[in-house]
Amino acid sequence: MELFETERLEVVIHLAAQAGVRYSIENPCAYLESNINGTFELLEAARAYPPKHMLLASTSSVYGANANMPYKETVKSDHQMSFYAATKKSTENMAHSYAHLFDLPVTMFRFFTVYGPWGRPDMALFKFTKAILNNDPSDVYNYGEMSRDFTYIDDLVGGIALLIDTLPRNCSVSKSIENIKAKQSKVAPFRIVNIGNSKP
Numbered sequence: 001m002e003l004f005e006t007e008r009l010e011v012v013i014h015l016a017a018q019a020g021v022r023y024s025i026e027n028p029c030a031y032l033e034s035n036i037n038g039t040f041e042l043l044e045a046a047r048a049y050p051p052k053h054m055l056l057a058s059t060s061s062v063y064g065a066n067a068n069m070p071y072k073e074t075v076k077s078d079h080q081m082s083f084y085a086a087t088k089k090s091t092e093n094m095a096h097s098y099a100h101l102f103d104l105p106v107t108m109f110r111f112f113t114v115y116g117p118w119g120r121p122d123m124a125l126f127k128f129t130k131a132i133l134n135n136d137p138s139d140v141y142n143y144g145e146m147s148r149d150f151t152y153i154d155d156l157v158g159g160i161a162l163l164i165d166t167l168p169r170n171c172s173v174s175k176s177i178e179n180i181k182a183k184q185s186k187v188a189p190f191r192i193v194n195i196g197n198s199k200p
Contacts, residue, residue, distance in 0.1 A: 001041075004049035011164055014042055014056045017088070020122055021061060024084035035087035036094075043098045053105045053167050055160060058092050060112045060149070060194070061085035073110070073183035073192045092192065100188035105167045109160065112196035116153030125150075151196025159195045 003009075018024075018034035039056065046054055063071045065079040080086040092108050099106040115125050131138040168189040183192040 001045045001048065004045040004051075008049060009051045010053075012042065012046060012051045012054045013160065013164075014039065014054065017057060019059075019084065019120065021082040021084050023122070024082055024087075028083045031084055031087045035084075036090050039091040040094060043094060043104075046104055047098060047102050050102065050104055053107065053164065054095070055107045055109065055163065056091065056095055058108045058110045058192070059085065059088045060110050060196075062089045062092065062110065071110075071194060073194055096185060096188055096190045099168075099185065099190035103189060105169075105189040106191075107163055107168060108190070108192045110192060110194045111156060112149035112151050112194070114151050114153055114156050114196070119153075149196050149200050156195055159193075163193065 016034070016038065018030045024031050042054075042056075060071060061082060062077045062080060062085050063075070064077060064081045064085055066075055066077060068075060077089060080089050095106045095108060098104050113123075115123060119126060121127070121130075128138050130136075168184060168191040185191065
């Protein structure tokens with residue numbers, strides 16, 4: 001709260017979270033504290049000292065049991081299949097309520113398996129590479145019947161940068177982002193945008 005009060009931030013980009021589906025089974029409290037309580041604290045600070053735009057990270061995991069591909073922001077995402085996804089869907093719902101109640105412009109990003117330098121060591125790319133280098137067997141889940149969309153970190157950052165100055169409900173969308181699909185709220189300055197989708 002103090003940072004919001006002293007700096008009067010124009011834009012807030014909230015990317016911090018406890019990530020990872022498997023670890024959420026072992027330690028759900030870490031996800032509750034970081035994802036839900038942490039995001040709540042930021043929303044409260046933004047309510048007291050509103051920025052012009054808040055941009056918050058969510059995840060493609062919120063699509064859960066939805067089998068329609070490619071995932072679209074406009075489809076329902078009500079059946080999360082991990083506690084991690086449930087906490088991220090909760091942050092989307094909390095952010096929407098704050099956008100509605102306090103006219104706080106919010107963009108939620110649903111990321112699709114971000115990779116690149118400084119990536120999490122529990123991700124498949126790093127685990128497979130380490131196993132190959134050490135001549136160890138690789139863990140393969142779901143009998144190898146799985147594909148994913150991967151998003152390189154620089155592409156993700158580029159997508160976020162393009163939307164910083166384009167607020168939800170802003171009709172003057174720049175040419176560089178006019179083709180980005182989004183789910184726009186009908187009752188609040190709030191939207192959801194997929195970043196990295198449909199190229200598994």
